[in-house]
Amino acid sequence: MGLRTHPTQRQRRLAEELRRLRESTGMSATEAGSHADLGRAHMSHIETGRTGISEDKLRRLLNAYGVASKPLVNELVEMAQPTGPGWWSRYTDAVDSRACDLAELESTARAHRSFQWVYVPGLLQTPAYMRALFESGEPDTSTARRERYAEFRQRRQRVLHGPRPPRFHAVVHEAAFHMHFVPRDVMLGQLDHLLEMGRLPHVEIQLLPFRAPSYPATSTAPFVIFDASCPELRTVYVEHPVSASFLSERAHIAQFTTGFEQLSNVALSPLDPTNDGPRSSLRLLQHLRYLLEEAPYAGP
DSSP, X not given: OOOOSSOOHHHHHHHHHHHHHHHHHTOOHHHHHTTTTOOHHHHHHHTTTSSOOOHHHHXXXXXXXXXXXXXXXXXXXXXXXXXXXXXXXXXXXXXXXXHHHHHHHHHHOSEEXXXXXXXXXXXXXXXXXXXXXXXXXXXXXXHHHHHHHHHHHHHHHGGGGSSSOOEEEEEEEGGGGTOOSSOHHHHHHHHHXXXXXXXXXXXXXXXXXXXXSOOOSOOSSXXXXXXXXXXXXXEEXXXXXXXXXXXXXXXXXXXXXXXXXXXXXXXXXXXXXXXXXXXXXXHHHHHHHHHHHHSOOOOO
């Protein structure tokens, strides 16, 4: 079997964790490989995601590394199983590899924690809202390609409506609803959709108002924390203007996890149709609706 040219995010994440575990023991690749009948070159390919590893050899490596956590062992074994092409592979004509990696991660995570301050999170967008974003952000792209973008994003959203959906917790800054790059009626529909999504038992949406008493010193870029079945395998996805990043270093995970907790603490209470108190997300959503319906609007 040839080496992988473009390992998926899942394959890279497994490789990174195996390398981290080996390095934590102080073993060289040659020493570690001897416990599983793997040569140094083969170990190098495994630790870069360029080739897979059988369950037996993986368990032998983890035993040599002294991994005692059964959830971690089980999760790594699951990650190492061949899965075949995912549904996202059908959209490589329209989206880049990072978008496909994101879809793969969304499909396997046990929980998502998302912070956005310019847009509504992708998994919560209405079709009209996402099309308006693509039209304003990609004006030179053909209509057919933009439709493929929208189709891909709508397909990603199915993860929240399956039989075993992940927990989804979003903190969205009020600024996202004052942007005038979508028509008024589209934004109104988007607000209504957020309220409906907030009714789902596994979805929690908090709005962060301009008048929040404090603003945590966290990343100014939008990000999502993806939780696995064990905390060691959390991954953070950070959006950048040029290229998104997937972070797995323990220090980065801790920084973003703490940052999200702080954002959630200063945000309004979760969106709930029965709670329109003064510190509720519903109260702010109702105010935003009033502004859109009554105030002058300079949108497209």
